[in-house]
Amino acid sequence: MLDSYGISPTGIKSKGRVSNHAVLMGENFTCDGHFDRPIRVVTHAHSDHISGLKKSLTECELVIMTPTTQGFLKALYMEKYGDLEGVVALDYGESFQYRGEKITLYDANHIPGSAQVLVETREGDRLLYTGDFKLPGAWIVPADLLIIDSTYGKPSQTRYFQKRMEDIFVEFVKDKLVEESVNIYAYHGKIQEALKILRSNGIKSPAVMPEKIYEATKFCAKKRDIFGHFYSLGSQKGKKTLTKKHIGLFHKRKNAIDNSCFSVRLSGWIFDRPIRYFDKEYKVGLSDHSDFRRLMQYVEESDPKCVITDGSRGGSSKCLAREIRKKFKKSAVSMP
Ligand SMILES: [Zn+2]
Incomplete structure (x- = not known):
């Protein structure tokens, strides 16, 4: 039985998906958008990645972000989110276990504090959400399922300068x-x-x-x-x-x-x-995102079994998924 994306409910592809602004990973995590899950992760302090944060702060068991993102959010939005003292501040490379799943944050080199999210499932699958990232500079994390930013997902969106x-x-x-x-x-x-x-x-x-x-x-x-x-x-x-x-x-x-x-x-x-x-x-043209060529470099070096291109924040996710299928012969779908 396959769902509307052609995804089997038990395969690796079923372990991550994008629903509105929320990137869902494993059984317990929602990133960059609110969802009915125990843990909310904030990859960085940009407004399109903190949607529903107020709700997550009251309804989720835990909210996780880097200490720099915590400080940055406090400086910019204290009156909206308060002092954020209750959040779990995870440094890059530090891990946190929750009900058999493990989360680790990696530097995304996008803005101060920006992080990529790795969730390792109890079966040992590696699910990686890049959030917004910039190469060179960001870590390239090996993954089984890769959920990748698609802001500049068209081949013409390459900056040779x-x-x-x-x-x-x-x-x-x-x-x-x-x-x-x-x-x-x-x-x-x-x-x-x-x-x-x-x-x-x-x-x-x-x-x-x-x-x-x-x-x-x-x-x-x-x-x-x-x-x-x-x-x-x-x-x-x-x-x-x-x-x-x-x-x-x-x-x-x-x-x-x-x-x-x-x-x-x-x-x-x-x-x-x-x-x-x-x-x-x-x-x-000073950008803090990877251009098309760098997005493809990430996919090649992370070498996942399948890819989800994040279409919830604008950009060219469908085109990027098509290019990934064409060049790497990998399974790639745009969501939502
Ligand atoms: Zn951003």
């Missing part, structure tokens, strides 16, 4: 800062990565950012001074910094707030060139 992208970004910002202040718009996590890249390449202009981004950046900076001088927009120092040449850092969904500053928007959706002028602003 990726290796040079950081240098191009640094030179672009450096050049603009000679003339005027620069506002950078990006998603949480990428904001901090962008500032780190600029600092490690000698750009010292002070940075200002809204209070929540300031708190998240302060949390990320705890271990090392990697962000140079940065201030909250509302603080005295922040206000003073605005009168000088500076770097502004804002969440991507905000419209450009100050027309006297030069605007740069970081976006993964550029494939034909590193920088594009569009809609009165520059888009720079």
Whole structure:
């Protein structure tokens, strides 16, 4: 008897599935979306991966995430989720056992704290959900069943300039800062990565950012001074910094707030060139996701028996599943 995906209820394929935003693994785990399961896992602090978290915090027995994701969520959403003191904070490589199943988190190299999830079943099957990840940098975890991010699942979504992208970004910002202040718009996590890249390449202009981004950046900076001088927009120092040449850092969904500053928007959706002028602003192709070529590399090296491409968060999951079937002759389906 097969279900609508052609999946036998007892085979390896039946041990993972995607239902709305929830990635279900083994018998006990739901990742990145709420479901009636004892354990909720949060792979990282982006909004499309924390859906239903409030419900999970009250209805699931346990919520698991890395300590960095816990701190990041606290900085950004304290009023919504509270201090998250009750969650199980698992470091990369650390395992947690629950009713015969074992969960381990691995670095996904996507944003600070981002994790991939490995669940080992009582039969010894290895189920791996990548969440959002970026190669090179993320661990490639061997798996029997692989559930993979599909954001850039089309062959045309390959960035051949990726290796040079950081240098191009640094030179672009450096050049603009000679003339005027620069506002950078990006998603949480990428904001901090962008500032780190600029600092490690000698750009010292002070940075200002809204209070929540300031708190998240302060949390990320705890271990090392990697962000140079940065201030909250509302603080005295922040206000003073605005009168000088500076770097502004804002969440991507905000419209450009100050027309006297030069605007740069970081976006993964550029494939034909590193920088594009569009809609009165520059888009720079600095991405925190794997492109198509890297998704295929993950499948090849993880070498699973079968693959589920995650179609619950946009992207091109059907196309990616087709390409995996074609190239590797492996079973691959898009879900939901
Ligand atoms: Zn993400």
